[in-house]
Amino acid sequence: MTTFSEPSKDKAVLEGDGDFTPRFDANGLVTAVVTDIRDGELLMVAHMNEEALALTVETGIAHYYSRSRAALWKKGESSGNLQTVHELRTDCDQDVVWLKVSMAGHDAACHTGRRSCFYRTVRKVDDRILLEIDGSTRHFDPEDVYSGKAEK
C-alpha cells in the first residue's frame, strides 16, 4: 500500500508542488470535502486515515474512515452509492482533501437518503437559530437500504 512521507516543517515546501505529504491530525485523520463533478454541489464531509486516502488514490473509488465505527469505510458498499473520484485536491497546509466525484446507485451521498448531507439552512428568527429543510427529497429509504447494515 502507498504510504505518505512526513510533512515538511518548511512552509514553502508544504505549500509548493512536489510530494503529497498529508498532515494527519492527532487521531490520524484528514478532512475530506466531497463535491459533485456535475455541478459542484457540496455532498458531504468525512474523514480519511492513511489507509483510506491511499486506497482512494490507488483505486479511484472514495474510501473514508468511519469515526463512529472506528473502521475503514468504502462509501456505498452497503447502499450501492459508490463514489468515483474524478479529481483530488489538497489545501495549502495539506490537512484537507477535496474530492470531485460522480455517484453511482441512488445518486445520494447522505445516509438519510438525500443527495447531499447539507439539506438544511440555518436562519436566525428573533432570538432563535433555526434549521429549515430545503425540500430535498429522499432518493432511497434508509430503512430498506441499511437494514442490519450500519453504513454511517
Add this chain to the structure above:
Amino acid sequence: MTTFSEPSKDKAVLEGDGDFTPRFDANGLVTAVVTDIRDGELLMVAHMNEEALALTVETGIAHYYSRSRAALWKKGESSGNLQTVHELRTDCDQDVVWLKVSMAGHDAACHTGRRSCFYRTVRKVDDRILLEIDGSTRHFDPEDVYSGKAEK
C-alpha cells in the same frame, strides 16, 4: 451572545428541522466549508468555536477560530478579504457548517494570495503521489499584506 442548546441524542431530532444544535468536537470546534456564492468554488476549510459561529450568524460576516493562534479569527481583518455570508447550512449530524460567501478585498481566501486554498491537484505518477499547482495566480503578495500581522 447567542448560545446554542445541547444536541439531542435522538437521531431523528438531530436530522430534522427545529433548533440548530451544533455538535462541537472535543476541542469545542465545528468544521466550516466555505464556497463562493458566485460559482460554488471551494475556497477554504476552517474551524469555528461557539463564539465564532454565533458571531457569524449574528453579523453575517464569517468568523473562525484559528487553531494555530488559539484565538477568534475575523477572516480578512488583516488582509481586507472579509467574507459576507449569503447562506449558512449544516449537515445531517450538525458537526459541519457550509458557508456560501462573497469576498471583499483581493477576492482571495488563501493566505498564499490565491483565490482558493485548493490550488493543487493530487496525481499518482508511477509510485509517487505528487502535487501539481493548477496555475492559480496570487491576487496579493502575502509579504506585503501580512507583514507583522499573522492572519493564519
